[in-house]
Amino acid sequence: xxxxxxxxxxxxxxxxxxxxxxxxxxxxxxxxxxxxxxxxxxxxxxxxxxxxxxxxxxxxxxxxxxxxxxxxxxxxxxxxxxxxxxxxxxxxxxxxxxxxxxxxxxxxxxxxxxxxxxxxxxxxxxxxxxx
Numbered sequence: 001x002x003x004x005x006x007x008x009x010x011x012x013x014x015x016x017x018x019x020x021x022x023x024x025x026x027x028x029x030x031x032x033x034x035x036x037x038x039x040x041x042x043x044x045x046x047x048x049x050x051x052x053x054x055x056x057x058x059x060x061x062x063x064x065x066x067x068x069x070x071x072x073x074x075x076x077x078x079x080x081x082x083x084x085x086x087x088x089x090x091x092x093x094x095x096x097x098x099x100x101x102x103x104x105x106x107x108x109x110x111x112x113x114x115x116x117x118x119x120x121x122x123x124x125x126x127x128x129x130x131x
Contacts, residue, residue, distance in 0.1 A: 007074040016070045021045055023052055023065035032078040035087060037094070039066040050090040054078050062086050 005016045009031050016025045023039060026032055037049040047067030054065045057075040062083060065076075077083070106116045122128070 005070045005072050005074075007070055007072070007076065009076045010078055018070075020070050021066055022054055022063075022068050022070055022074075022076060025070055026054075026065065026078060034065055034078060036066055049094065051087050053083060053086050053090070055080065055083055 003018075005018055005020070007014055007016060007025070009022075009026060009029075012031075014025060014029055014031075023034055023036065024041075026034055034052045034054070036052045038046050039052060045067035047064035050064055052065045053062035054068075055077040056063055056068075057077070065078070107114070110116060
């Protein structure tokens with residue numbers, strides 16, 4: 001196993017330690033501000049939100065930077081139209097069915113105890129009598 005990994009990120013050469021994830025290298029070198037929801041440096045990599053995707057030359061699909069280890073000779077792009085569109089889609093999917101499963105301040109402080117978010121979601125679906 002090599003003592004150091006050489007890779008290219010956004011056209012510039014970098015070195016990393018074997019076993020480091022792409023996101024860790026990007027953050028350590030202040031290369032880009034890659035968004036994440038599921039990443040926590042204290043936990044093992046999970047890679048389920050897909051907000052942190054990057055493009056690796058030679059691969060057709062985008063890869064999650066938080067759970068993809070660096071490899072020698074790897075060429076990575078962290079920001080282009082394809083990546084931004086994929087991140088937008090991932091966020092839209094995460095939020096697409098997010099009706100009343102968390103409590104907003106309007107519900108928590110409502111003196112009548114009305115589930116405001118649930119009420120608005122039902123109205124948006126045209127279900128006026130279900131409230």
